[in-house]
Structures are given as structure tokens and as C-alpha cells.
Amino acid sequence: MQELVNKVLNNSQLEPKLADEIMTIGRLKKVKAGGVVISPESDSNEMPIVLEGLLKVMRRDPNGNEVFLYFLEGGETCAMSITCCIEGKKKAFNVIAEEDSVLWMIPMGHIDSWVVKYPSFRKFVFDAYQTRFDEMLNTIDSVVFLKMDERLYKYLLDKKQASGSFVINKTHEQIANELNTSRVVVSRLLKQLEKEEKIEQHRNRIEIL
């Protein structure tokens, strides 16, 4: 376990001293696929770093509609958690475990002092922001510039990329929720993608070709 943390921290190029601190101060958290890591209701004051697995960040509107925003992969952290915690604001998003995942939770209290002390941590934080902005812009691109069929296909490819697997275990209904459309539409478009031989469909499972 310690090795896992170390490995991730090393990959992030954090100074050994900082890695030590993070190691000492943080705590391990395991989440099963589908489990909630962060929700608007929870006011945890911890910043999660993904050690293993995959998280997904979703936006939910007041009427209960949802959209998928982006994934958080190994070594990444949730930039929005940082700002929210610092500002003490309510989170405006949900973070859900897309796969069984292992997280390292760091109490926010130390962020400020680490930013001051460790150049590598500043870089880590700014990198996180940069990446998240990119992902958000990417999401906006999909939603604004693409038609639903392209958006769906892009979603499948992203998921493949993030999970490292050609197989996607989701129902049409679940996918429809993440794209904020209806199940029927997803079925229709998936059928189309199948005809174009871009995917293969099975029950509860889609294979990217």
C-alpha cells in the first residue's frame, strides 16, 4: 500500500520531503464502483488523489438532470475540490467511482502551506487546474459543436481511453444519463455505430472496434 502511494507520488514528481508529508498526513480510502466520493451534500475537507481505479465527475442540475464532465485517472486530483474547500463553498458537482478505486485523501488544511513550501506542489496544483480546464473545454466542445452521434462515439472512445479497455459495461440507459439524452436515442445511435462497424453490442456491454 505504501508502495502504491509512493509510486503515484513519484510519478507526479513531488519532492521526497513532500511525498513523506503527504504519506504521513493522508489516509487511504477505498470506493467500490458506483460509490460516491464527493457530492454537493458532503462537505468533506479532503482532496482526493487517485491511486488506482477511475473516478468520473458529473454535473447535476436542480431538476436532477446530469451530464458527464470528465474522468479522473491515476495520479490525478480533483481541482475543483481544492478551490471549493479553500473557499468553503458548496460543491457543484458529483464525483463517482467509475471502477473500484483506491484514493489517498489529504486534509485541505495543509494545501496552503505546501503551496508555499514546495515548488513541485505548486506545479502539481497548477497542472491539475490546467488539465481540468482542458477537460472542461473538451466537454464544452463535444456538447456545443458535435451532434449526438459524434458525441456518443467520442464518449465511448474517451471511456475506452480512460479505462484502458475496449469493453464498456454499461446499459444504454446509463449512457443516456451521462449524455443527458434518452435511452431510445442512445439505442438508435448505437445501432447505427454497429452498422458502421465501429462497435459491437452485447447485453450490458459494448465493444469498441
Place this chain on the structure above:
Amino acid sequence: MQELVNKVLNNSQLEPKLADEIMTIGRLKKVKAGGVVISPESDSNEMPIVLEGLLKVMRRDPNGNEVFLYFLEGGETCAMSITCCIEGKKKAFNVIAEEDSVLWMIPMGHIDSWVVKYPSFRKFVFDAYQTRFDEMLNTIDSVVFLKMDERLYKYLLDKKQASGSFVINKTHEQIANELNTSRVVVSRLLKQLEKEEKIEQHRNRIEIL
């Protein structure tokens, strides 16, 4: 002019010493309405703070389509510039003067050391990130959850809010570009809004009621 800078910096609650530094190191820049402040091509290494006026941030896709993301008002800065400059990455957005504006341009070289030295600057930067994330989420909400008529009306209200004026001097074509739709659609929906007595239309000008 110095007073203007000072006023804005004070409103941002920056320490006097930092305000001094910013004052000394920055430079004034004036942009006329419609002028480009940041574009993917420009690789300026400066972070703009809005002293007066209004900037708008637009996303452009490879095909030349655009969408409006959010406004930058007095006292605000472009968080994405910060990360981009730090990472030396190409900007993925355009910043355009929505009105004649006055900016204070700060070379990025100092950011890192200020983050270390000044708590108030850390707060300033994190605030900027927080606000931008909120704006982005807001944009995503509009685009994903709203129909075009609602989105258009929200756009008009946002613009009114940001400019502080009930009058919007834009053509239907310009609005269509910012919402990434067609002129005809905008005309249609604006007519509708007029019937609902939410707006009044004139040539090149819309009044919010």
C-alpha cells in the same frame, strides 16, 4: 491612471506591498471594443487584469465555429492565461474586448514568487480559478440543460448583468455566433421574446425589459 490601478487592487484586497509590485511591474493596455486581447496564436506571457471595461472569453473549434464562455469584469483576471503561461501551452481560447477596456498586464514571470510571498495573492489566484470553474459549469449548464430560447434569454440577462446596461448593441448575426447557432434561429426566438414582452427590438439594439 495610477489611482485606477490602485482602486482595483485594493478591491481585490491585495497587500499594499504586493500592490506596489504589481504597479511597478505591470503595464497599461487599452483595447477598443472588438479588439483581441488573447488568441491561440498570440503567445504573450502576460496575465491581464481588467481595470475598466469588459472582456469576453470565447472558445473556437478547428472548423472556425465559436461559443461564448463567459465575461471578465473589472478586477477579474483570466485564470486560463495563468495556467497556460505557466505550462507554456498554447491557449485554447480567445479573449476579446466586449467594450472599450483598460487592462493591467502583468508578466507571468513573477507569479510563482508572488504565490509564495503573498497570502493575498494566493487567495486572488485561487479565487480566480474558482470563479472561472463556476462560469464554465454555468456555461455547460446552459448548453446542456437549456433549450435555445432559454439559453438565448439567459445570455441576454448575463450580458445585461455584466455590462450594467439594459441595452445590448448587437446584431442577430453576432448573437448567433456567440451561441453557435444560426441568425434565422436567433431572429425567430427574439421575436418570440418580444411577444412575451421580455425584450424590445430595434436595429442593432435590443432592450431588456
Place this chain on the structure above:
DNA sequence: GATCGTGTGTGACAAATGTTACATCGGACG
């Protein structure tokens, strides 16, 4: 193997949005 719940396929239709074409209007300018 019969039953049941959930997931998927599909037709028919409705609503929203995009497109094309053309008419009209208003202001600028000669």
C-alpha cells in the same frame, strides 16, 4: 422449461433546431 424483470429494437410521431430563399426595412451616402 416457465416466469419475470430488465435491457434492447423499432415504428410512428412530436418538437426543436437548422437551412434556404426571398421580402422588407432602415440608415448611410452620394
Place this chain on the structure above:
DNA sequence: CGTCCGATGTAACATTTGTCACACACGATC
């Protein structure tokens, strides 16, 4: 005043997306 150009209005139609209804398929369980 007449001309011209860009801005707006509008009809007709195409495409995309959403909705409803229902059939069918698959796997689990008894």
C-alpha cells in the same frame, strides 16, 4: 431623393432529437 447595403422578418422545408408505445431478447430464478 434615390441607391445600396446590411439587418431583420418570415415561410417552407430538412434534419435532428425527443417521446410514446410496444415487441422481443436474455439471463436469473424457481
